[in-house]
Amino acid sequence: MNADTTTFTGTLSRSTSLPLVGQARLSKTCGLTEADDLLLVKLKKGDEGAFDQLVDRHHGALIRMALGYVADREVAEEVVQDTWMAVVEGLNRFEGRSSLRTWIFGIMIHKAKDRGVREKRHTTFSAFESYDDDNDETIDPSRFQQSGEWAGHWAFPPQPWDDRTPEKLLASQQAVDAMNQAIEALPANLKEVLILRDVEGVEAKEACEILKITESNLYVRLHRARERVRRAVENYLQGPALTV
């Protein structure tokens, strides 16, 4: 299918019965949940345990996302360190109009992109220029019948993974490595969505706020990213899918 974003937004509309995930917001104008509010009070009081908790909660995802914008792990670590410093210094000024998480990730993205631009002038690093082409097919088109009565149906369907539940996948270092490699290889605009939504568990609405994209856009990108990781796991489990 071409111009999937057009087809996608035309035919899908938001479910009216989305479950309330996480805690209720205090009010429409206040971005903080009750848990956030409590944490913020502790942080402002200088509670080191609370700060440790905050860092532990978000550090991994911040690093992974930063890697989408900058050249290497060392630079990503610096960017995230700068981010935490900015969080510490900005706590007094933080008004709670967004969640703590939205604020923290917003700071990181700003710093990472800034650093990425500066890096670009000195290196030939091109990964952060590789944005996913929206005209690319999400799923390898050769997996589907191209013509005839069954056009659009599987030509080479996925084989069930049977008992390859998350637990089993996580227990295999090779599967974990395959997934991590697939994530790292993602272009920035797909990586940022996958990290926020699936790795960090941010709700769709908040992810859209952080990234400044629409929900339709989010789901298109999210699915592209997930498909790439799925394909990497499939390759690891079965070898590359045979297409003639």
Next chain:
Amino acid sequence: MALNSADPSAPDITCREVAEWTSAYLDAHQDDAHKVRMALHLAACAGCEAYVNQIASVRDTLGRLPGPILDPARRDRLRQQFSVQRSKPWSTP
């Protein structure tokens, strides 16, 4: 293999469409009409059922992948910075 649709006059959705819509379906980002068509197709198509299950597995595994950890030296520096910042007179609430 004949597939039923919620609306007999509507063309059956293809496996390709099901695959494209999988994430929206899993995250409940679809209207009821689409959900029904997806569910009907999945009930009759082993390939698509496998695909949806795989995407769900990926999603669930991603949430539990061990991630980059903060090395102790950096953690100490941050803690120090935090203490210094919070002990400044103008920062007490």
